[in-house]
Amino acid sequence: MTHHARRRAVVLLSGGLDSTTTLAIAIASGYEAHALTVRYGQRHAGEIEAARRVAADLRAVEHAEVSVDLGRFGGSALTADLPVPKDREPAAMSDIPVTYVPARNTVLLSLALAWAETLQATDLFIGVNAVDYSGYPDCRPGFLAAFERLAGLGTKAGVEGATFRVHAPLLHLSKADIIRRGIELGVDYALTTSCYDPDAEGRACGRCDACLLRRRGFAEAGVPDPTAYNPGVSTGS
Amino acid sequence: MTHHARRRAVVLLSGGLDSTTTLAIAIASGYEAHALTVRYGQRHAGEIEAARRVAADLRAVEHAEVSVDLGRFGGSALTADLPVPKDREPAAMSDIPVTYVPARNTVLLSLALAWAETLQATDLFIGVNAVDYSGYPDCRPGFLAAFERLAGLGTKAGVEGATFRVHAPLLHLSKADIIRRGIELGVDYALTTSCYDPDAEGRACGRCDACLLRRRGFAEAGVPDPTAYNPGVSTGS
Numbered sequence: 001m002t003h004h005a006r007r008r009a010v011v012l013l014s015g016g017l018d019s020t021t022t023l024a025i026a027i028a029s030g031y032e033a034h035a036l037t038v039r040y041g042q043r044h045a046g047e048i049e050a051a052r053r054v055a056a057d058l059r060a061v062e063h064a065e066v067s068v069d070l071g072r073f074g075g076s077a078l079t080a081d082l083p084v085p086k087d088r089e090p091a092a093m094s095d096i097p098v099t100y101v102p103a104r105n106t107v108l109l110s111l112a113l114a115w116a117e118t119l120q121a122t123d124l125f126i127g128v129n130a131v132d133y134s135g136y137p138d139c140r141p142g143f144l145a146a147f148e149r150l151a152g153l154g155t156k157a158g159v160e161g162a163t164f165r166v167h168a169p170l171l172h173l174s175k176a177d178i179i180r181r182g183i184e185l186g187v188d189y190a191l192t193t194s195c196y197d198p199d200a201e202g203r204a205c206g207r208c209d210a211c212l213l214r215r216r217g218f219a220e221a222g223v224p225d226p227t228a229y230n231p232g233v234s235t236g237s
Numbered sequence: 238m239t240h241h242a243r244r245r246a247v248v249l250l251s252g253g254l255d256s257t258t259t260l261a262i263a264i265a266s267g268y269e270a271h272a273l274t275v276r277y278g279q280r281h282a283g284e285i286e287a288a289r290r291v292a293a294d295l296r297a298v299e300h301a302e303v304s305v306d307l308g309r310f311g312g313s314a315l316t317a318d319l320p321v322p323k324d325r326e327p328a329a330m331s332d333i334p335v336t337y338v339p340a341r342n343t344v345l346l347s348l349a350l351a352w353a354e355t356l357q358a359t360d361l362f363i364g365v366n367a368v369d370y371s372g373y374p375d376c377r378p379g380f381l382a383a384f385e386r387l388a389g390l391g392t393k394a395g396v397e398g399a400t401f402r403v404h405a406p407l408l409h410l411s412k413a414d415i416i417r418r419g420i421e422l423g424v425d426y427a428l429t430t431s432c433y434d435p436d437a438e439g440r441a442c443g444r445c446d447a448c449l450l451r452r453r454g455f456a457e458a459g460v461p462d463p464t465a466y467n468p469g470v471s472t473g474s
Binding site: 064070072103146149150159 | 301303304307309310338339340341346347348350351354375379383387388390392393
């Protein structure tokens with residue numbers, strides 16, 4: 001049996017449910033996955049630890065962590081000291097959320113592109129989702145296509161004829177669909193974290209937008225929710 | 238006399254000759270300039286110090302420094318331990334240089350965009366130049382236009398109707414033209430640094446591509462070159 005080099009891909013990995021499923025999909029699709037975690041001034045370090053656990057568990061060939069202090073610019077509850085909204089109805093989440101980080105996916109994809117170019121890779125994976133995060137402009141198909149075009153124009157590889165592709169395999173999936181797909185691929189969601197506002201022990205608040213979407217997803221998928229919640233939280237059904 | 242709020246702009250400032258002239262042009266054009274220096278794993282800290290001197294001297298209203306470790310990805314003489322080419326002919330410089338940093342301007346512009354969005358600014362300035370740096374794909378007009386389009390699709394402001402503009406006022410100027418324009422605007426080029434390979438005292442090598450272009454620019458502009466060179470260097474004419 002001969003070994004063929006697998007195609008390399010850079011996979012953005014936050015340590016959350018969506019990016020973890022995306023990493024599993026990239027690997028299942030035959031890519032050699034180089035996982036990239038960007039520390040952009042998040043309020044808690046639990047995401048970084050989750051990303052490390054996930055990269056090891058799913059066997060990414062490499063996991064890089066790069067820091068960029070977007071918090072210097074302010075403007076978001078995820079990087080500044082604004083209150084995280086709790087117990088919002090799904091309809092309210094379709095507005096642009098207060099947790100919006102300015103130009104976040106532009107920054108994340110540009111860093112993924114920089115690494116891809118040094119790896120001679122032209123495939124980028126990002127776990128954006130147009131269903132749950134319709135309020136984020138940089139989670140839309142048109143944005144992703146515009147980035148592919150930019151990548152072709154702004155890199156040595158692109159000028160030499162390479163075509164970059166931004167894979168967003170979750171784009172049109174519901175949270176329940178994402179969870180079902182991940183379970184099929186053997187993802188252990190207990191390793192992941194989604195909460196915008198965990199307690200000191202790293203347990204999820206159960207009430208921010210990310211927790212509510214995640215909880216509803218497990219319920220709709222009919223899969224037990226392995227998330228560690230703060231004991232004060234009613235996890236409902 | 239009433240005071241009208243000036244339009245804000247984010248100006249990328251490396252501390253080199255080109256970005257310094259760009260900052261002077263942005264201010265002379267009536268913008269309230271927010272200067273952004275990105276530390277991307279450069280090999281020497283002299284650029285950061287030069288950027289601070291320049292931002293203060295030209296009176297940027299604010300100067301932010303953001304670090305992102307592109308050196309983690311390797312791939313360039315500016316961030317890795319490859320030798321910097323010396324004494325190259327201009328024709329050889331038109332190839333993609335070894336000092337090319339992967340996706341650099343994509344990363345720089347994405348960070349400028351993130352700050353612009355929190356400042357409610359839609360004007361970005363970057364000192365790219367298609368004459369001297371024709372070898373860099375991300376210094377071309379098509380790349381800049383693609384970034385403007387991406388910015389409109391990937392930001393809250395863009396979705397709400399704002400149009401982003403990437404100003405590249407040096408794009409079609411020769412190095413001599415850039416220097417003449419800066420001198421008109423009162424730029425003190427002794428504050429700036431361009432060398433890819435300065436000595437321990439921060440003096441320029443005089444022989445890397447950046448030094449050669451800079452020296453030729455001053456000679457062609459008929460302006461005395463204020464650069465501090467390593468004493469071992471023949472500065473020619």
